[in-house]
Amino acid sequence: MESTLSSLIAASEKGDRSATEALFSTLYSELHRLAKQELARHGVAVTLSVTTLLHEAYLDMAARDGPSFPDQARFMGYAARVMRGLIIDHARSRQAQKRGGLFEITSLGSEPAENAIDDRELSRISDALDKLAEVEPFLAEVVDLKFFCGFSFAEIAGMRNLSERTVQRMWEKARIYLHRQLRNSSV
């Protein structure tokens, strides 16, 4: 953590690829640590909101890194991608081990449980999302923020300085893309 996240972000934005890698791996371990810590604190049968976790991560890291730390909107752009990686890795390892592991991926919110996505589906969504990121990276980012991290349209609009309508349209487009991709790959 000594080469600070702020400096890694700065270097990464100038095109330093190794800095980008270091940034993502640092963020990964930070978020992982935080998730573990939070889950340990909360006890049985509690589902953590990813959004809350990210907010806390931001506050935590910004406090440590000092005033040069990027604003929350920029931070979330990076953190959302890392968060997806973390969720997917976990889902995959669960598939491998069948059970156990540190935490369990479940549906969030008060939706009925039938809507919950299983680990395999999650993994396929992530693959399709990687492809989308090559074609329209902004759409992919909206999915990371909305689906994996649970931000609302309004929040994303605020972060990216877009209108809520635009974000919603981006989201719908991404859904079309991913839905088609998943349908094609399952055939």
Added chain:
Amino acid sequence: MSTQDADQWQILSPYLDQALSLSDEERAHWLLSLDEDDSGLAAQLRELLDEHRAAEQEGFLKTGPGWNAGPNLTGQTIGAYQLISPIGQGGMGSLWLAERSDGRFERRCALKFLNIALVGHIGEERFKREGTILARLSHPNIAELVDAGVSPSGQPYLVLEYVEGEHIDQYCDNHRLGVEARIRLFLETLLAVAHAHANLIVHRDLKPSNVIVRKDGTVKLLDFGIAKLLADQGGPAEATELTLEGGRALTPHFAAPEQLTGATITTATDVYALGVLLCVLLTGQHPAGSAPRSPADLVKATVEMESPRLSDLVMSVGSRATAEKRATTSEKLRRLFRGDLDTIVNKTLKKDPQERYASVTAFADDLRRFLRHEMISARPDTMAYRARKFVRRNRTTVVLSTLALIAAIGGVAGTLIQAQTARTQRDLAFRERDRATRITDFMTGMFKVSDPNENAAKDVTAREILDKASEDINTGLEKDPEVRAQMMHAMGNVYTNLGLYERAQSLLERAIEVNRAARGTWDPETLSTMDTLGGTLVQQGRYAEAEKIQRGALEGQRRILGPEHPDTLVTMGDLAGTLALEGRLEESEKLGREVLEKQRRVLGAENRHTIVSMDTLAATLGLEGRLVESQRLEGETIDLERRLYGPDHLGTLMSMANQADTLYLMGKYAEARQLLQQTFDIQRRVLAANHPETARTIYNLGCVAARSGKSDEAFSLLGQAIDHLSPRTVPKVDNDPDLNSLHGDPRFAKLVAHAARRHVSEARCPL
């Protein structure tokens, strides 16, 4: 997707944007016309739109992943209940669908595990006992608490009536309910909360996910009193951590300031949360706006920032979608919210619990009045802002010069001596001579401000004389408390005119004390000083205190001096002014007209007190929105004042400032500006540079500049004004509707912070 597919997507993408921004009907037309240009493209688009429909129907990506700790509990038995499936998740814990495992009742219920981090491992006995109290809360709109217990692993749980339905905000949006229907539904919520309050149970965690609307349209409130159950657990040693945790769990979005600062929770706490809920239902937005915020930012906003008005919220990002969900347009929404609904919601969101509705029932009553198009009880805040722009004058307007000072203070003494000697009773003669000597001595002392030996060349200002005299009077003239009190009163007046309200206040308080001790509570001088003190409090924005003391004085004067005595009328007139500033315009107008009629009769139309009452009444009419009447009366006032006292007189200036504000409200910006500029030019000449009245004129000039689109000028003027206004009268800039046009400007935030700092510095300094 192959490269080919990717290329194809790139082509289709902009068309898709267009297609998705159209309504179903428009889209069909659009596709038809596209068919003619490029049928292949149209076909591909149709395919993608079908994909969209399919995704929509499946609820594709609707539910994101969350992280769950621990093993899957499905099928396990907790107490007498078997867990069927998880239903949801909240800050307080997870929720399961459950049924009785012993088959004694068919009914399904919801079993809620409480977050261990929040409750800790607590005593089963205590938890059950608390649960029983809540279980007694029986109301058709409140989900029943069936049971409470602690699982073998030590996790506390509650068993609740299972309620199927939608969160109230989703229900309203999904059914495209109009504003009135939303309010009616919300009123049902209020009924339930009022019932709980009547049973001394505060909800503490009201938010959309705790207000469920069932398919049949009935409202059910969940989790009543559970937040308290959580907060009360644990000993005092853990209190800090628990409070912190509590803050987190209670979603800062709906938490009242007192919940975040750890102050006392009362029924007013629920009123606040209900206000936020109503705001969300009506505008689709949280009062703090839709921008992303960390919990810390939100806490800061809740505790420190003034809430915006509904009518402004509805014009922000996404307003069209918001309006569509309410089956109307955003402009219509804005018009509907402006006024009473703005005022009602604003009253629920006050930072100070005491300023909110006194009860949920009072809140509900106002909403019902709104629906019936009747007058609501809450007074608009804009009134208060407007009121700050009006000038309340003081009765004795003295422009400070040494001469005036001597006249003011010496005059008191002189009159007193004359009055006393007029009685010419032999046995008093010696005492009177002594008194005259004492006064002369005191006044001579007043001018010994600087030591001639030390600083011979220094000019002595009137201010220095006054400062010294007000010090000396604390100890001087001790043998003659009556003269002492009158001198203090006179000096208090002068300080008020100088805009040094705190100094004035302490002198006047002391004067009342001294005179009371010497001549009693009902002495006319005591009563008149009380009225003056009220005036000084008004200048500081302390209207309620002012009203109280002026009412006290009036009561006394009516009894001792009679209802039409000039002093009585002066106090009545002052009270009318105070009431206007408190927003009680009807009362103020009634009283003001009565005073004016009596003064014209008793004192004459050109008496200075009569003229002051004209100005007050004109200002009140302005606040009531009766601008033409106000302008006419103020015009008459100014003419009289110019003729009788001249254009530089403070009273003339105050009337001019008030008239300018009326012109401003009439939309006559050029005239308003001209009059304010004229006022300012004179004030600059006759008042100290930092006099609050001058600052007020500058502030109002800033508002006119903002309204006329001259933002550079506006920011410069407003900044200056805020520096010099007395802190309590600094307007809440971020909520001043006259400055709406500046909101987009980055400098505005700085201005808000500047004003807030002035408020804060006031809050910290002791009175």
